[in-house]
Amino acid sequence: MSHPKIAIIGLGYVGLPLAVAFAKKYPVIGFDINQSRVDELNRGKDHTLEVSDQKLQEALKTSATAGMKLSTDQDDLKESTIFIVTVPTPTDKNRQPVLTPLIRASETIGKVLKDGDIVIYESTVYPGVTEEICVPVLEKQSGKTFNKDFFAGYSPERINPGDKLHTVTSILKVTSGSTPEIAKRVDELYASVITAGTHLASSIKVAEAAKVIENSQRDINIAFVNELSKIFRLLDIDTNDVLEAAATKWNFTKYTPGLVGGHCIGVDPYYLAQKALEVGYNPEIILSGRRINDGMGKYVANEVIKLMLNKEAKVKNGRALVLGITFKENCPDTRNTKAIDVIKELQTYNMNVDVCDPWADKDEVKTLFGIDLLRCEEINSTYDSIVLAVSHKEFLRLDFSALKNEKAVVFDVKSFLPTEQIDGRL
Template sequence: MKKQPCIAIIGLGYVGLPLAVAFAEQFKVIGFDINKARVDELNQGHDHTLEVEDHLLQSVLKEDEISGLTITASAEVLSQADIHIVTVPTPTDKNRQPVLTPLIKASETIGQVLKKGDIVVYESTVYPGVTEEVCVPVLEQSSGLVFNTDFYAGYSPERINPGDKTHTVTKILKVTSGSTPEVAQYIDHLYAKVITAGTHLAPSIKVAEAAKVIENSQRDINIAFVNELSKIFRLLDIDTDDVLEAAATKWNFIKYTPGLVGGHCIGVDPYYLAQKAIEVGYNPEIILSGRRMNDGMGRYVASEVIKLMLNKEAKVKNGKALVLGITFKENCPDTRNTKAIDVIEELKAYNMQVDVCDPWADKAEVKSLFDIDLLRLDEVSSTYDAVVLAVSHQQFLELDLSNYQNKNSVLFDVKSCLPKAQVDGRL
C-alpha cells in the first residue's frame, strides 16, 4: 500500500468537499461529482454551501508535485486513484425507507475503474452491514476483482455539522475501520494525517457503521423527549425554558431544547437503524416513537400559532403569515429535510397566505424544491397576522419584528431565543 496515495472523493457536497480540501493539503486528490454545475462552481473557486471558504478552496486548486485538488465530472479520471472515499447522500423515500441508490451508483462507478490494491472507504451514513453486504458485491461485479484479495474496503462515518465553523472536519475525532486488520491500520493512519482531533479505530466495519447511526438516533430521541415535555408544559401553562434552566442545575442533567428536527442526519438516520432492526425481527419502539414525535412538530407549531391567533382575534382565513427561515438550522444554507416547510404547509391548510423569508437559503433551490418564491429581508414590506420565527438566523435576531406585525398579530418563537415579553408563544 502506497505511503503517498492518490485519493478520490466521490461526492462533493457538505461532507465530501471539506474532506477533499483537507486531504489535498498533503495528497493528490481527485474530487468527483456527477453535478456538472457543482463541478464548474468549485473549479471557479467558490462553494455555495459555505462549508469551505473560497480562499482555502482556491489554495488547493493550485496543484504541485505531491498535493492539490482536481475537481471533475469525468469518472475515467478516478482510475488514477488508489483510495476511493465515498461521501454521497443516503436519504429516505416518502415511506421513510432507506434509499441506497446513490451509494450503489457510486460503487458501480468506482468498480469500473477499480484496480488491484485499491481501497474503497465509505463515509455515507448506513445501517450495519451495508458496506460489506450491499456495496462490496457491487464493486466485485463491476470490477471483476475479488474482495480482500484484489481490493479492500473500509468505513469511516462522516461527522460534519453543516454551518459549524468550530467543529470542522479536521477538528472532529474520526472513527475508522477496515476489512482486514492491515487495511484498518492503513486507513486509520491515513485519516490521522489530516484529522488533528485524532482517530478511533473500531474493531470492524459493522461496529463503525453502528456507531454512526446511533449517534444521531440518540440525539433525536433526546430532542423528542423535550419536545413532548414542551407540549405538556404548554398545557400546564409552564414555560419550558424555565423548567430546563432549573433542571440543568443538577450536575448530570443534559440540557436539550425543543424544536424542529430536520437536516440530512438526525431526521434520517434513525430510519436506517429501524429498517435493519425490523429486518432481523425486532420492532424498535423508542427509536420510531421519537421520530414520530419530531416529525410532527412542524404541524404542532402551526396549530399552536392558529390557537393564539384565535385568542387574539387575529385574521386566520385569508390572513397573512410570515415565516422567518426555511433552512433546517440557523446560519446555514442547507434546506435538506427541513421541518420549517411543515409549518408553512400547515398554515396554508388554514387558508392563510404565507410569505417565507430567508437570507441564507438559495432562491432557485427553494423554488425548485418547494415551489416557494423566497423573500429576502429587504423584500418584506408588509405587516402580518402571524409572524413565526422558525429558524434563528443571526439576521433575524437583529430585527425589530414589531415592524412586521399589526395590532392583533401573533409572534411565535420556535427556538425560544427572543425575549419572553416580546412573543405570544414559544416551544
C-alpha cells in the same frame, strides 16, 4: 500509504471539506456527477459555504504531491489508489432507506478498481451495508475478489453543516477496515489530516453502527423535550425555565425543543429502524421519537392558530410570516427542512404565508417548494402572525413592532427572541 492518490466521490457538504483537507498533503481527485457543481467549485466558489473561497482556491493549486482536481470524468479516477465515498443516503416518501447513490458510486469505482486499492465509505448506513451491499457491487463491476485484490473501510462522516468551530479536521474520526492491516492503514490515512485524532473501531459493522446511533440518540433526546414542551404548554409552564432549572444538576443533559430536519438526524434513525425490522425486532423508542419530531411542524402551526384565535387575530385570509426555511440556523441547507411543514399547515387555514430567509438559495426554494423567498430587506407588509422557525442571526435585527398588525401573534420555535417580543414558544 506514503504516496496515496485519493479520490473523493461526492462533493457536497461532506465530500468537499474532506477533499480540501486531504489536498493539503496528497493529490486528490474530487469527483461528482453534477457538472454544474464541479464548474462552480472550479471557479473557486462553494454555495454550501462549508469551504471558504480562499481555502478552495488554495486546494485547487495542484502540484505533483498535493492539491485537488475536480472532475465529472470517470477516467480521471483510474490512477487513484484510495476511494472515499461521501454520497447522500436519503429515505423515500415511505421512510425507507434509499441506497441508490451508494450503489451507483460503487459501480463507478468498480469500473476503475485495481489490485491493492482501498474503498472507504463515509455515508451513513445501517450495519452491514458496506460489506453486504457495496462490496458485491465492487466485485461484480471489477471482476476482483474482496480482501484479496481490493479492500474496504468505513469511516463515518461527522460534518455539522454551518458549524465553523467543529470542522472536519477538528472532529475525532472513527475508522475501520476489512482486515486488521487495512484498518490500520485507513486509520493512519485519516490521522495524517485529522488533528483531533482517530478511534479505530473493531470492525466495519461496529463503525457503521456507531454512526447511526449517534444521530438516533440525538433524535430521541430532542423528541423527549419536544414531548415535554407539549405537556408543559398544557400546564402553562415555560419549558425553557424548566430545562434551565433541571440543568443545574451535574448529570442532566440539556436539549431544547424544536424542528428536527436535515440530512442526518431526521433521516438516520430510519436506517437503524429498517435493519432492526429486517432481523425481527420492532424498534419502539426509535420510531416513537421519529413520530414526535416529524409531527412538530404541524404542532407549531396549530399552536400559532390557537394563540391567534385567543387574541382574535385574523386567521382566514390573514397574513403569516415564517422566518427561516433552511433546516438549521446560519446555514443554506434546505434538505429535509421541517419549516415547510409549518408553512403548509398554516396554509390549510387559508392563511397567506410569506417566507423570509437570508441564507437559503431563492432559486432552489422556488424549485423545491414553489415559494418566492424574501430577504429581510424585502419585507414590506404587516402580518397577523410571525413564526420564527429558524434562528438565523439576521432575525435579531428585525423590528417586529413594524411587522405586526394590531392583534398579531409572534411564536418563537427556537427560544431565540427576547421574551418581551413574543406571544409563545416551544
